[in-house]
Amino acid sequence: MLGNLIRYLDSVVARDPAPRSRWEVLLYPGVWALFWHRIAHRLFNARLFFLARAVNHLSRFLTAIDIHPGATIGKNFFIDHGFTVIGETAHIGDNVTIYQCVTLGGSNPTNGVGGKRHPTLEDNVIVGSGAQIIGPVTVGKRARIGASAVVTEDVPEGATMIGVKARSTLVKAETYAKEFMPYGTPCKEPCEPVGSQRVDELEEQVAVLREQVAALVEANEQLARKAEKPGKPACKGV
Structure with missing residues (x-):
């Protein structure tokens, strides 16, 4: 029983x-x-x-x-x-x-x-x-x-x-x-602990995504700076 x-x-x-x-x-x-x-x-x-x-x-x-x-x-x-x-x-x-x-x-x-x-x-x-x-x-x-x-x-x-x-x-x-x-x-399980745990996981994922975005922005800026430098003339004396 x-x-x-x-x-x-x-x-x-x-x-x-x-x-x-x-x-x-x-x-x-x-x-x-x-x-x-x-x-x-x-x-x-x-x-x-x-x-x-x-x-x-x-x-x-x-x-x-x-x-x-x-x-x-x-x-x-x-x-x-x-x-x-x-x-x-x-x-x-x-x-x-x-x-x-x-x-x-x-x-x-x-x-x-x-x-x-x-x-x-x-x-x-x-x-x-x-x-x-x-x-x-x-x-x-x-x-x-x-x-x-x-x-x-x-x-x-x-x-x-x-x-x-x-x-x-x-x-x-x-x-x-x-x-x-x-x-x-x-x-x-009780909703509140599960909800807070999920929020923590999402915040960690957002932090990782921010780092990746910052790295991509830095890489793009470096490429842009290289492209702005004057190149050497193809043929001298022309």
Whole structure:
């Protein structure tokens, strides 16, 4: 169990450049919301619906994240910041990342039958802040949902969806993002030390380039001075 927890915390650190250690991740509301949901989901599957709801309400009070006990969630699920709503029949795969104020909402079936009402997010999906995914739609693997997009239809694998109503950008995720990069920044270590180290490297390169430029200027000046000296006459007495 401890190994699973460490692997989960490491997966969050890999997707968020902010924390400096695993201990910080343990304070994230999304981590605690997932912890409480695991308990509520087991109670729900055991048909202890009232207890499951009680745990759900406690979690929502503590984290401001509302995950219905019936929702099915895979491994390494990460809610960044929170204020998210996930419906009862939602199904979330592995390594899914959701930013703040996202709703995985349900549609109202016209036939009166409950059934599957909420979205399915397959593995490695990223959902931007404020996005609304409504109804029993499927978001394919490695798809990206842009901030504030409203998705009401199935999303192909690797697609990037933006706008209201969401439409594809026609650029597949595989063409520009082989691995998850939080905020488009490859921050495997804290950003500030990495940034300062990179600045130092660039300053050294600039210093070398300045020396090379100065040497070239000096060489050109020497050639110009030689060219200005009067040459000897080709034939004497002419």
